[in-house]
Amino acid sequence: AQTVTQSQPEMSVQEAETVTLSCTYDTSESNYYLFWYKQPPSRQMILVIRQEAYKQQNATENRFSVNFQKAAKSFSLKISDSQLGDTAMYFCAFMKRGGSEKLVFGKGTKLTVNP
Amino acid sequence: NAGVTQTPKFQVLKTGQSMTLQCAQDMNHEYMSWYRQDPGMGLRLIHYSVGAGITDQGEVPNGYNVSRSTTEDFPLRLLSAAPSQTSVYFCASSRDRVDYGYTFGSGTRLTVV
Numbered sequence: 276a277q278t279v280t281q282s283q284p285e286m287s288v289q290e291a292e293t294v295t296l297s298c299t300y301d302t303s304e305s306n307y308y309l310f311w312y313k314q315p316p317s318r319q320m321i322l323v324i325r326q327e328a329y330k331q332q333n334a335t336e337n338r339f340s341v342n343f344q345k346a347a348k349s350f351s352l353k354i355s356d357s358q359l360g361d362t363a364m365y366f367c368a369f370m371k372r373g374g375s376e377k378l379v380f381g382k383g384t385k386l387t388v389n390p
Numbered sequence: 391n392a393g394v395t396q397t398p399k400f401q402v403l404k405t406g407q408s409m410t411l412q413c414a415q416d417m418n419h420e421y422m423s424w425y426r427q428d429p430g431m432g433l434r435l436i437h438y439s440v441g442a443g444i445t446d447q448g449e450v451p452n453g454y455n456v457s458r459s460t461t462e463d464f465p466l467r468l469l470s471a472a473p474s475q476t477s478v479y480f481c482a483s484s485r486d487r488v489d490y491g492y493t494f495g496s497g498t499r500l501t502v503v
Contacts, residue, residue, distance in 0.1 A: 320494035380432035
């Protein structure tokens with residue numbers, strides 16, 4: 276079974292600074308996908324970024340980028356130029372390609388952006 | 391498009407009562423799932439469906455039933471509510487799971503007393 280670990284229950288950052296959220300995962304699969312989801316106080320789950328394991332290039336979406344280290348099974352999220360609206364819970368998630376393809380989530384990191 | 395609509399948004403049940411959480415999507419997505427979110431636990435998969443008439447169990451299926459008679463609807467039934475089922479429930483749907491990602495509903499906060 277796959278597991279996802281987020282070792283930082285809470286983090287804070289000053290507005291306009293950069294912050295990195297950590298995620299590690301355990302799997303014996305070779306074909307899979309990794310995701311970061313954002314959950315603001317509104318409770319809505321919002322997809323931030325996705326990474327395909329077979330792609331070596333790190334995914335980027337505007338101010339959000341990942342550092343994907345496949346051998347180390349690490350998938351960190353970097354948020355540049357942090358904004359107050361980035362305050363949220365962030366969940367790392369894993370999906371095996373093929374079969375049930377369900378999402379396996381980490382326990383989340385609560386990020387607070389301070390003015 | 392409304393996306394994924396969950397009703398109700400809040401519900402209080404007494405132990406032993408049954409109820410159905412509704413989930414509907416208008417995006418013609420084949421894949422639908424139910425998750426529960428508990429403090430410090432992340433989201434855990436309850437049941438999922440890969441198309442009308444096809445459902446399967448996830449990580450924490452006990453105490454819940456689902457059915458998928460249409461592409462649009464995927465209701466979650468609590469058979470006999472227990473305090474351990476107090477949680478926030480999310481329904482999610484996807485066109486093809488990965489390339490388009492999952493779209494989540496806004497959640498149902500359920501309290502069992």
